[in-house]
Amino acid sequence: MCGIVGYIGNKQAAPILLDGLSKLEYRGYDSAGIAVYNGEKIDMVKSKGRLKVLDELTHGGETLPGTVGIGHTRWATHGSPSDKNAHPHFNKDNSIVVVHNGIIENYLKLKKKLEKKGYKFVSETDTEVVAHLLDYYYNGNPLQAVTKIMHRMEGSYALGIIFQDHPDELYAVRKDSPLIVGHTDGGNIIASDVPAVLKYTRNVFFIENEEIVRMTRDTMEFFTVDEEPIEKESVKIDWDINAAEKGGYEHFMLKEMYEQPKAITDTFSPRLKDGNIVIEELNMSDEDIKAIKKIMIVACGSAYHTGITSKYVFEDMARLPVEVDLASEFRYRRPILEEGTLVIVISQSGETADTLAALRESQELGAKVLGIVNVVGSSIAREADNVMYTWAGPEIAVATTKAYSAQLIALYLLAMKFAYVRGMVDASEMEELIRDMKALPAQVEMLLNNKGKIQRFANRYLAAKDVFFIGRGIDYAISLEGSLKLKEISYIHSEAYAAGELKHGTISLIEEGTLVAAVLTQRDLYKKMISNMVEVGTRGAFVLAVTNEGNVEVERAADYVIYIPETNKYFTNSLAIIPLQLFGYYIAIGRGCDVDKPRNLAKSVTVE
Ligand code: M6R
Numbered sequence: 001m002c003g004i005v006g007y008i009g010n011k012q013a014a015p016i017l018l019d020g021l022s023k024l025e026y027r028g029y030d031s032a033g034i035a036v037y038n039g040e041k042i043d044m045v046k047s048k049g050r051l052k053v054l055d056e057l058t059h060g061g062e063t064l065p066g067t068v069g070i071g072h073t074r075w076a077t078h079g080s081p082s083d084k085n086a087h088p089h090f091n092k093d094n095s096i097v098v099v100h101n102g103i104i105e106n107y108l109k110l111k112k113k114l115e116k117k118g119y120k121f122v123s124e125t126d127t128e129v130v131a132h133l134l135d136y137y138y139n140g141n142p143l144q145a146v147t148k149i150m151h152r153m154e155g156s157y158a159l160g161i162i163f164q165d166h167p168d169e170l171y172a173v174r175k176d177s178p179l180i181v182g183h184t185d186g187g188n189i190i191a192s193d194v195p196a197v198l199k200y201t202r203n204v205f206f207i208e209n210e211e212i213v214r215m216t217r218d219t220m221e222f223f224t225v226d227e228e229p230i231e232k233e234s235v236k237i238d239w240d241i242n243a244a245e246k247g248g249y250e251h252f253m254l255k256e257m258y259e260q261p262k263a264i265t266d267t268f269s270p271r272l273k274d275g276n277i278v279i280e281e282l283n284m285s286d287e288d289i290k291a292i293k294k295i296m297i298v299a300c301g302s303a304y305h306t307g308i309t310s311k312y313v314f315e316d317m318a319r320l321p322v323e324v325d326l327a328s329e330f331r332y333r334r335p336i337l338e339e340g341t342l343v344i345v346i347s348q349s350g351e352t353a354d355t356l357a358a359l360r361e362s363q364e365l366g367a368k369v370l371g372i373v374n375v376v377g378s379s380i381a382r383e384a385d386n387v388m389y390t391w392a393g394p395e396i397a398v399a400t401t402k403a404y405s406a407q408l409i410a411l412y413l414l415a416m417k418f419a420y421v422r423g424m425v426d427a428s429e430m431e432e433l434i435r436d437m438k439a440l441p442a443q444v445e446m447l448l449n450n451k452g453k454i455q456r457f458a459n460r461y462l463a464a465k466d467v468f469f470i471g472r473g474i475d476y477a478i479s480l481e482g483s484l485k486l487k488e489i490s491y492i493h494s495e496a497y498a499a500g501e502l503k504h505g506t507i508s509l510i511e512e513g514t515l516v517a518a519v520l521t522q523r524d525l526y527k528k529m530i531s532n533m534v535e536v537g538t539r540g541a542f543v544l545a546v547t548n549e550g551n552v553e554v555e556r557a558a559d560y561v562i563y564i565p566e567t568n569k570y571f572t573n574s575l576a577i578i579p580l581q582l583f584g585y586y587i588a589i590g591r592g593c594d595v596d597k598p599r600n601l602a603k604s605v606t607v608e
Helices: 013-022 051-057 107-116 127-137 142-152 241-245 252-258 260-271 286-290 301-318 353-364 379-383 402-421 427-449 451-459 474-490 499-504 523-538 552-556 572-590
Strands: 003-009 031-037 042-048 068-074 096-101 157-163 170-175 180-184 187-191 203-206 211-215 220-223 294-299 322-326 341-347 368-373 386-389 466-471 493-498 515-520 542-548 560-564
Touching: 003 013, 003 096, 003 157, 003 170, 013 031, 013 051, 013 068, 013 187, 031 051, 031 096, 042 051, 068 096, 068 157, 096 127, 107 127, 127 142, 127 157, 142 157, 142 170, 142 211, 170 187, 187 211, 252 260, 252 572, 260 402, 260 427, 286 402, 294 301, 294 353, 301 322, 301 341, 301 402, 301 474, 341 353, 341 402, 353 368, 353 379, 368 379, 368 402, 379 386, 402 427, 402 572, 427 572, 451 560, 451 572, 466 474, 466 499, 466 523, 474 493, 474 515, 474 572, 493 499, 499 523, 515 523, 515 572, 523 542, 523 552, 542 572, 560 572
Parallel strands: 294 322, 294 341, 341 368, 368 386, 466 493, 466 515, 515 542, 542 560
Antiparallel strands: 003 068, 003 187, 031 042, 031 068, 096 157, 157 170, 170 211, 180 187, 180 203, 211 220
């Protein structure tokens, strides 16, 4: 995730910027840069790679003298990781410089308009639009220019800005991307996250949406987007550096679970336009979409589970046949890819060796490959014919949560688009689906906030030996992921079964007290599922049910029920997975496991 640090004061800015950025390294980044006003003009150094490179290039900041500056670590979104895409970004005559976290959703539109007015772009980023837009509106009054661009930009942003002809001021502004400011001994500091400022101050101001800060060496003023002054209270931060890195959460996994509403919103919102789904990066006309005869989805682990969910969604909603395969199987089985098959590979890291090999194999067989990838510029993103990014931001915990949720959204969007183009969903159905999708972030948040109930339940099962997850249809796919979450971090043996398979062998494993988690979100399968629950219950299983609000019928077959809010039948995975993630998490911490780094596992599996 990108990181911002800015400083204005009596000390040299560059070493403070480098130090602050180093405290944000844990968040993941691919390039870094700093810009400092040297008394005459703004100097800038930026580079792809680790902060160490920037540190060497600037001799620890010595080659950039000056007491006002901004710095940035970039996690690529628009444009690959490179020197030119690294922040900061200048306006046309290098007199305004900007660092940015977030995504400017209407940047292409703004870019086109600016290009018509003669602005030249040197990077592929959305951020460069901000620098040129400021230039366009700037008439000597920085505050006014900032408020004007806020009215033009859609999306999320935290910005640090320096105007060369106002060198005693530093500006910062935010919308839907965090930003804090604080007084330090002899100056003021801005940052995207607490760890960057802890060494300098423990009293910070949290900037709220659409608030602007104007700082000098000794003053700090806050304004609304209408340039009205605002009074703000500082907050004392008691966290140590470890807690601060995790945003105050106990583990990265918990923090990332809490980032799911944002990951979901960031993934759908740039693709919902005027009641339609626009996925420009697909590079497919309606005719191309209509020509698709079959979808072949290939992935590993949790990404494979999102593929299985989407099989049910694509087939039911778009009436398109879908095959899903594990990349490690696909690559060695001489797959048959008939003409008209679209291959979709799904990967958070974009570096999973088997998935990459499956992509190459598909291309050799003549198929077009669409990558659904989280890490911009990763191998899969580079090699796929087209890439649809999930905007989950960097995921640090080995057990995926927010990237998984973002992958589901990307797949729902594709299914909706294909269904619409193929005439399987009409405008009013699309409107409802979009409405339901927009409701998901708040519903996920609500489920996360009910974590206490799951924690209490999990504490009763810390000594469990085997846990089975059962479901039918999409609920089987949810069960697969719920089971993986539990076993990979708690080391409790767990399996997921299609509930109808129980009688074909698995039911012999059920004994007194065995925990069975039953997922039932598909109304037309309630009855069948309840029968399966009764079957295991009568053999002594303790049955935990995850089901839709209102399905009280389930209570006759379950010992404990967790209800999820109402959504349509396709999106239930996005909600039902939340209690299951929490369940795995609380069992694991109750057993004293290292949830963020489970034994024997790596975040990115780059070898076979
Ligand atoms: O980076 P990828 O999405 O390609 O990784 C695939 C799997 O290794 C990954 O989903 C793994 O199963 C997760 N750590 C599970 O939480």
